[in-house]
Amino acid sequence: MSASSQKVALVTGAARGIGLAVAKHFLADGFGVALLDIEGDLLAKSVSELGRPDSTLALPCDVADANAVAAAFAEIERRFGRLDALVNNAGVAVFAPLMETSNADWSRVLAVNLTGPFLCAKAAVPLMRNRGGGAIVNITSISGLRASTLRSAYGTSKAGLAHLTKQLAVELAEFGIRVNGVAPGPVDTAMAKAVHSPAIRADYHDAIPLNRYGLEEELAEAVFFLCSDRASYVTGQVLAVDGGFDAAGIGLPTLRGARRNG
Numbered sequence: 001m002s003a004s005s006q007k008v009a010l011v012t013g014a015a016r017g018i019g020l021a022v023a024k025h026f027l028a029d030g031f032g033v034a035l036l037d038i039e040g041d042l043l044a045k046s047v048s049e050l051g052r053p054d055s056t057l058a059l060p061c062d063v064a065d066a067n068a069v070a071a072a073f074a075e076i077e078r079r080f081g082r083l084d085a086l087v088n089n090a091g092v093a094v095f096a097p098l099m100e101t102s103n104a105d106w107s108r109v110l111a112v113n114l115t116g117p118f119l120c121a122k123a124a125v126p127l128m129r130n131r132g133g134g135a136i137v138n139i140t141s142i143s144g145l146r147a148s149t150l151r152s153a154y155g156t157s158k159a160g161l162a163h164l165t166k167q168l169a170v171e172l173a174e175f176g177i178r179v180n181g182v183a184p185g186p187v188d189t190a191m192a193k194a195v196h197s198p199a200i201r202a203d204y205h206d207a208i209p210l211n212r213y214g215l216e217e218e219l220a221e222a223v224f225f226l227c228s229d230r231a232s233y234v235t236g237q238v239l240a241v242d243g244g245f246d247a248a249g250i251g252l253p254t255l256r257g258a259r260r261n262g
């Protein structure tokens with residue numbers, strides 16, 4: 001496949017977790033894939049394990065650093081000459097009560113989770129517009145759809161990203177660029193392992209109608225669908241991929257437990 005006929009995706013936070021699963025999905029579907037991550041060594045290892053130097057590009061980069069993002073996009077343009085899909089997946093979680101959330105933590109969470117997608121979307125528009133359009137998917141969170149404890153910074157950053165998704169969808173439609181979000185429920189990644197204790201894990205099982213964590217591949221499927229032509233009339237939406245967590249609202253785990261056990 002020539003460089004110009006192969007579609008190209010950029011996935012941020014692609015060294016592991018949901019981002020790596022999304023990158024693999026694009027690769028399996030014939031895309032060229034730029035994998036961007038702040039963890040340079042882990043990224044190099046993950047990209048080398050993919051074993052596809054013909055179709056991959058590793059970009060060590062902090063999405064919150066405007067100059068680094070500009071340089072990364074210049075590299076994509078040099079290597080692939082086009083961009084069809086951008087997945088803003090890089091994110092950091094700081095779960096702490098308000099009074100224990102430092103100003104530095106607040107600023108960093110907002111910078112990575114909200115400013116990062118803003119910078120990447122701005123850099124993506126010229127590349128996508130040149131070829132008549134593209135698709136952007138922002139990875140938000142159920143924590144951005146409804147409030148919970150310990151998430152003033154994280155939840156607010158994701159709620160902001162959900163609104164940025166709608167804002168960009170409206171503004172970029174004229175360039176043929178669709179913009180959607182995917183809001184994961186709990187997914188068993190390194191991030192979840194770091195912040196979910198055994199008690200929290202048990203609570204999630206109780207609160208989620210499908211009674212389990214999501215798989216990275218299940219998130220990748222939804223992201224890929226929204227980037228594909230099958231979603232050609234979908235823009236400005238945030239799709240919860242969460243086992244029914246958002247739909248259940250207050251939940252009443254006791255009643256669900258009774259139903260399961262009865």
Ligand SMILES: NC(=O)c1ccc[n+]([C@@H]2O[C@H](COP(=O)([O-])OP(=O)(O)OC[C@H]3O[C@@H](n4cnc5c(N)ncnc54)[C@H](O)[C@@H]3O)[C@@H](O)[C@H]2O)c1
Binds near residue numbers: 018090
């Ligand atoms: N795992 C979950 O339960 C869950 C739930 C809801 C939302 N999410 C969201 O899904 C996305 C992926 O999460 P994950 O669970 O795979 O996390 P993860 O921590 O396993 O992976 C995140 C990746 O992003 C990279 N990253 C962090 N800061 C970066 C920066 N400034 N620039 C570039 N890369 C950076 C990390 O190095 C890492 O490789 C995040 O946006 C997260 O908020 C995850």
